[in-house]
Amino acid sequence: MCGTFLHKGGIVMECVAYLRVSTEKQAEEGNGLDSQKRDIENYCRKNQLIISDWYEDDGFTGSNMNRPALQRLINDCSKKKLKCVVAFKLDRLSRSMVDGIYLIERVFIPNGVDFRCVHDSVSYDSPMEQAYTQMMAVFAQLDKNTMLLRMRGGMLERVKQGYWMGGGNTPYCYRYSKEDGILVPIPERKEMALRAMNLYISGYSDVRIQKLIGFKSEFVTRQVLTSPVNIGMIPYKGKLYKGRHEPIFDIKVFELAQELRKTRKQSKSFCVNHENQLLTGLCYCGVCGCKMRYQKWTHGKHKIYCYSRDNGMSYLPNYNPNCSNSLEWAEDIEKQVEDEILKISLNLSSHKPKERESCLDILSKQLQKEKTKLKRLYALYAEGNDTVLEMIKETESGIDELKLKIQNEMKSPDNSQKKEFVYDNIKKLADVWEHIDKQNKNRILKTIISKIIIVNGNIEIQLKKF
Template sequence: MRKMNVGYLRVSTENQTEKYGLDLQKNKIIERAEKDGDKIDKWYIDGGYSGSTLDRPDIQRLLEDSKNGYIEKVYIYKLDRVSRDTIDTLVILYRTLPEYNVKIVSATEELSLDTPMDKMKIGIDALMGQYEREIISMRTKAGMLERVKSGLWMGGGRVPFGYYYDRNDGILHPKEDEAEKVRTMYRLYNDGYSCQKISDMLGMKGERIVIQILKRKSNIGYIEYKGNIYKGKHEAIIDEETFYKTQRFMEKRSNNSYICNKFLLSGLCFCGKCGARMRYKKWANRHVLECYSRDGYKEYMVKNPNCDSKRPDAKDVEKEVSDCFKRFAVNITGRREKQLSKKELIEKEMKSTVDKLKKLYELYATNESETLLEVIGKSEKRVKELRRELDKETREKSLTTPERIEKIKKISDVWDKLDVKEQNKVLKECIDKIVITDGNIDIYFNLL
């Protein structure tokens, strides 16, 4: 079988004004091949792939076909189209393709490997290709960072739902019809509706979209970039109190599903033997609570297919939990000292870490060292973590205020007048989980 002469093309996503377009590369390669008396039998094209790695589909297919002996020559437009990484380029050029008896030909460069000087020139060209890529990347990242630090949006592309992007001022602006939907999402979620239900009601494309929107800090006027948060110049769609209340609610509900309209303990019960969730199941004229491992209704919920836990009567468990909760609501007391001491501990560690950083900065000024730089980096990272913890602790301090404790106490007086949905919502705000081990019921409250 005659070996093929092939062409390889690549354009990247790093620069949307890519100066080496596919058509230009292809025409130049055809010209060079015709000059050599060759015809391109097959094209390998990686469109929209960075040259920083070899993790590209067609370059891998090309190398595989070369290994299998199908290729005689590979025509390229320029060496950096193969790779912008120096090591990858030299390995392919010096080792991989020669090992497969494949010759590589550039339409715009001479790639002779006959003399040490030829090899040195190619090595320098490969280094310059990598240098150019790293400079472009560094400038792009630096420019973007300065942009978001000043409160401007990162540009077009993924504009968050609820806003539109104005290129003239570089700022996000509320898109009123979408912004109103966002406000409605927070209201419905905090009223106990599931993300799937909200998606259905508002015509969104699934519950994951709703979850993503509810978690976006852009809704309260911030910009998230590379793991850090910056104050944006754009107008907030919702207030911070509502946003953080929703985040706390989401954290709790992630462990106990959604607010149920039908069953009091839905989403709260776990099997004490295997750890699987328990579901309501109709049994003759009544409902029981059955472990998913025994039920087998959803395979991914099964923890132990041999679990032999009993099926307690749902009404009996509901009565015990209701009685226990009412006693809890009457006797609840705040433990503000515990919350305050935790906040004080964070503040103390942050002060210590900041003082340590100051000394490290002074030491580095007189003795520049890579080791010192590494320690400084770790300390700076720890300060950021502590600030986030302190912010969270400050925002959540309202969980144990006297006003809220008094409100929970009053629930016991009206508990029997609440409907199932309201009771389920209250329980999920106050209880992490209910563990049922045959006849034993353990309730784990999360407010104290």
């Protein structure tokens, strides 16, 4: 408990001291705990104060009040155990204007605590002094915000130069080198990532890859396969910057994997039969559009039927309880698919899917139309029609936007690698088909077939682009 008593030098009051430092850099700049303690002790000697306790927050930010020593100080003030608190500066107590004024007006003053600062004048004795103290709190927050702005600006420049941001959130396949400021691949994890990428492109799911490779979770597996860090990029504030670190994956392989990921729909349907069949995940009903599934039938055989026949699947898109599609023996449908796909493998050119108009083609056509429209408007304006001036400005602005979109589209990676991958898989199909098991056949089919449409026993195979 703080109090006052007589001393040979006069009346002396007991006090407590509050210290805070958040970083090693502050200590190097002269604001360390030792420096604060020295100045507080000198101040107390000159002002007849004796320090009875020290409240120290070492390594805590001043932007909030989540600090153990500060909370102990507030608790002791509320119990009226203290009479005087001394701090190095007001920003040591808090860098938040709201928190600083709250502590003075809602903690110290109501509990009769005299708050003093060695290097700042803090007083509520008059309106002018009160205003000055509040301005000091404002400047403490301004200093904090300015410091944050500098840090963010410095971080952006660092990232632009290809250096890693530092900190504890290091990507799975790397360790952070403080000396060089870059990420360094961990050899064994790099090897795991490369194996995982090969499996994913071969048709394995994230869950299956996790179990085979030994990643901690499906989330880690997905992060490894999708993070741009693994192709030498650094994501920062929603943008990507070229990093100085060694990439894990070849960029073309990475882009192919991302394209394949887009085409693989995560089915939320649950099937009683968990055995991986030849056409699992590929069959669609040609009558209602729902997915079709395998159903175990008599003597261990299977039939393929539409999900619309299952009352428990009413939440699925295209569900139609009146679907008239027939149940078909799985082996009959599989035989048709095998025969057809092997024919395609032997004669690729006649089965090549028709290319749809690309986004670039559509934008180019739109640009040509707008240019033609602009020429007509110019002609009208030349004839003295001033009413078209606003339309000319709008059309010119639209043309500029279209040109920008075309430039961005031209920069975006095409799917040539993906098409080449599909083409190679179809081409080699006839050579390997008889030598691989049903599970691997299903994986290959998923890389080359978009859908198999089934209508009353008849099939239509829709291939992916190649």
